[in-house]
Amino acid sequence: MERRSFLKKASVGMAAGAVAAPAIAQSAPTIKWRLASSFPKSLDTIFAAAEVVAQHVKAATGGKFDIQIFAAGELVPGLGVLDAVKDGTVECCHTAGYYFIGKDPTFAFDAAIPFGLNSRQQNAWLWEGGGMELLRDFFKDYNIHNIPCGNTGTQMGGWYRKELKTLADLKGLKMRIGGLGGPVLARLGVVPQQIAAGDIYPALEKGTIDAVEWVGPYDDEKLGFNKVAKYYYYPGFWEGSAQLSLYINQKKFQELPKEYQQILEDACAYAHLEMQARYDIKNVNALRRLAAAGTQLRAFSKEVMSAANKEAFAMYDEYSAKNPKWKKIYEPWKKFRDDELLWFGVAEKSFDDFVHSTRGGKR
Template identity: 90%
Template sequence: MERRSFLKKASVGVAAGAIAAPAIAQSAPTIKWRLASSFPKSLDTIFSAAEVVSQHVKTATGGKFEIQIFAAGELVPGLGVLDAVKDGTVDCCHTAGYYFIGKDPTFAFDAAIPFGLNSRQQSAWLWEGGGMELLRDFFKDYNIYNIPCGNTGTQMGGWYRKEVKTAKDMQGLKMRIGGLGGPVLAKLGVVPQQIAGGDIYPALEKGTIDATEWVGPYDDEKLGFNKVAKYYYYPGFWEGSAQLSLYVNQKKWQELPKEYQQILEDACAYAHLEMQSRYDVKNVNALRRLVAAGTQLRPFSKEIMTAAAKAADELYNEYSAKNPKWKKIYEPWKKFRDDELLWFRVAEKSFDDFMHAQQSGKR
């Protein structure tokens, strides 16, 4: 059986193992790419997804296809990676689509939108629900071929210097927040702030901002937010999952041999699975350490969640009225989300609710 045929039919798990053994013909070309990441090396779980892809591609091609990785700022700024790929300055990048909503809010569908999909639903939408076709059509305008490459799972709601119990408590709150969470919370009176990761801690410490969100316990602990903000809220309703992606310059993608294209997509699929698996393990003990050190864990009130959900619906309707690209994706996406919620309510939620109740009863 030809390798290409095998990889196309293999599942993610099988493909991940399959690409470990080089089987590329000696006549295959030697290709070297540069990848610009939006992330620093210190955020090892997110940054390492690109390293996983690079290693698998190199191994599967017997060293003939190499991808050199550059952390945020080494070649281009972390938020400049999309333009760098579009213009051909670098061959590809690893990033999150919602970093680029300033260009078009439609980018957020490739990462997360408030009150959107959880990680399993996001994957289902992409690979089986028509999402990939819709997004690839959108990304053509930016000279980019997009490949899902990681997911953090549901994120936390962030760190606050004071408690927020009601929607009124959100008014005037200066908060570092990325993606469409900012425009949604702005409707509740929050003042969104765009601050680079390395600058968040001093801003929170000095009171320049009142709150910040980042990812979850493992990364947040590394950044030390618990030292300058006491209250840790959940869930991050603006990120029911947060998908990362590999963006490849269209010309470079088209120049790749078909076998290399398949190997790269399979490597990204493996990195996609591995990232969330790592977070699901690492976040457990990180949260325990944070709570033991004095962090006050708090759920967002139903009032805040309900007000934010209403604001999100208003925002999406506003986008649909004036942005055809948004509307083209949003309408089928919304139907998919609503259908998925019906299904997950039947089996998944019932099982999870029972297990959580069982665990609580034993403590």
């Protein structure tokens, strides 16, 4: 992929596409695609990223390239979208790679892994650190062309019926958690459950599960978790950022005119930026409302964080020893992460720490 070309074109927004639209409308074919989302329409920020892509693509092609969006369950189940794209049942889907770690834990690099990258570091890895090339090579085996399409930023650590006072409180805890956070917590005694968004609240309400993590204040409030669980923990150390992606059937992508391919890439880049901007705005007031309604905010203890960190990297080494696909991405990814932490620890962290100390006008 030509990363710099991607970024240069994305930086001018869809203005360039809009200028080209009349010429495209005269000569290019009419194409209709179906997009299957892993998310319900009620989660308007995360679901909307796919709508943003469709709107920009349609506008930039003078209506010639039309992508119809289907919420989770309307065409295929939310967790069945990858296979639907791979097999050509639908042309594309909007989802999170870590939903498919049952096929291969390597999928998680396209979303988040515990104690991994924040959203800025993830973007740097993808577009300048070799990550996109590594992921594109991995996804070829699944007949998929992947494009980053959204990020939530660092997520919360979830809702718990009981307070977590010691590491022992994790033993036997039944928790809905996605991605590699589940296997890591399982090593600490948690019983992880993979449950799609629409089914989480009933499971928590009925006591089928004891805890749940989803995204953050805005989405969690919409799903009503605060009504049945009192304690809200942070941070979601398994998701220092959580990237969403557009997965496209490889053959269908290759059949697109080159102009359409670029417009689609650019539209995803716009949606990628917009999603986190929306969450960064909406989470603020949602967190205030939750706290005012009685939610008890708690930070994970150093004991829990340290134990989870140790188990995470032990697990990654085990994956590397038995999974060549994981190892091929993990080794350069790990070096990139260590280098980024060195840089972010010099300027970014010191700036953030001081600014936070002055919040509310304090000096």
